[in-house]
Amino acid sequence: MYSFHHPVGLVFFFVLKPCLSFVTHQSRDSGRVPTHFHIYRYSLPAWCCLGLISLQLAAEFGNIFSVHWGRDKVVVVSGYKLAKEALVTQGDCFLDRNISPLFDKVFKGNGLSTSNGYKWRRQRHFSINHLKNFGEGKRTLELHIQLESNFLCQAFQQEEGTSRCVCSLLCPLLKQGRRGGYADDRPRMLYDALPWLFQYLSGPHEIIYSNYGMLTSFLKRQIEKHKRDWDPFNHRDFIDKKNDAEAGFNIENLVICTLDLFEAGTETMTTTLRWLLLYMMKYPEIQEKVQEEIDRVIGQSRQPCLSDRANMPYTEAVIHETQRLRSILPLNVPRLCNKDTYVGGYFIPQGTTLLVNLSSVLHDWTMWETPHRFNPQHFLDENGCFRKREAFYPFSVGRRMCLGEQLARMELFLFFTALLQRFSISPVPGQEVSFDTQGNVILGPKPFHICVKDR
Structure with a gap:
């Protein structure tokens, strides 16, 4: 029954297991509570990635179950019906974020993704209003993305020969450098479970402090430069907008908000674009x-x-279907229940952490005709026109959905069409197209080679 595929699993079982609580307490008046799951039934590598194993757990325990994760009681919901109830119908009850100890230490309650209450509402309002000035109805962002798409196409053309192979170049090219992220998420999750222990120890969590320190230092230098040559009548970008008197931002908040938007808009786009190229290689007729x-x-x-x-409804359908089938963000960012409520008839007490299995929504057999097959027709009506689908939650839904959604959509369309306008892509001869994933929080494809031919 107990499976450990790694020696560290034994350490977890005998040392860390006593730190976890496995008992669900239920008041007589609270009604039904979700089935409780004993987390130590799974090996340590799986334990360190709840986003992946939640799919297995939903199949075994149903669309709502609970688990004690370190210090927190967590309820995981799956399927479109329960996800909509939690994030939309009961959205105000789950508006707060459960900020992990590690992120709380790094961000100190600042930013869009790691703040709650009045501070979060003010920052969200500011970000939405001012990003509109660079997005909807404006060509500022569009021109920047078009310029960057040219750089990407030039990088392909710099390879010698008509048919060339390019190895996983998208992420560093599109993001102009490597983000301070990690393929192995275990150190962060261990810190979140035992913050009282790790504050006295050295280890990988110190690398996170260092990398985020370098990022914020870079952003602070950019902000200081903007302050020196700021023109109140010529707002060049999001950083300039912060000087509006009514925004009320301080420098620390601005730095973290800028970092939030950078990460939200780039990570999702680059990962999805790599999946798009894989599907175009796999299905040349769709390409x-x-x-x-x-x-x-x-x-x-x-x-x-x-x-x-x-x-271009068919192109839009292909992009949306890639986002649906690959589901690069399997779990919604953790929410915190701010008052006693019910989801699906189950009692959720105040202080409970809520995780929504977004992948289960995007693959819900009651909402999609062929949930596990790549099928752009999911987003086309009988006349070939693009149609929206209510169970399309790649960026979550509700007031705390990803603010980088519109930026990611703009980038995806412009980069994808620019590439296929100028190139045809195919697998390397003799190599099979692999859809194996890597990553824990965001699931991207493993590094791959492609053959590129000028059209």
């Missing part, structure tokens, strides 16, 4: 249909622009 639509609507004489989206 040809996208290119036919590009040739018909855009042609070869100009760059793709955002206004083309309305006339």
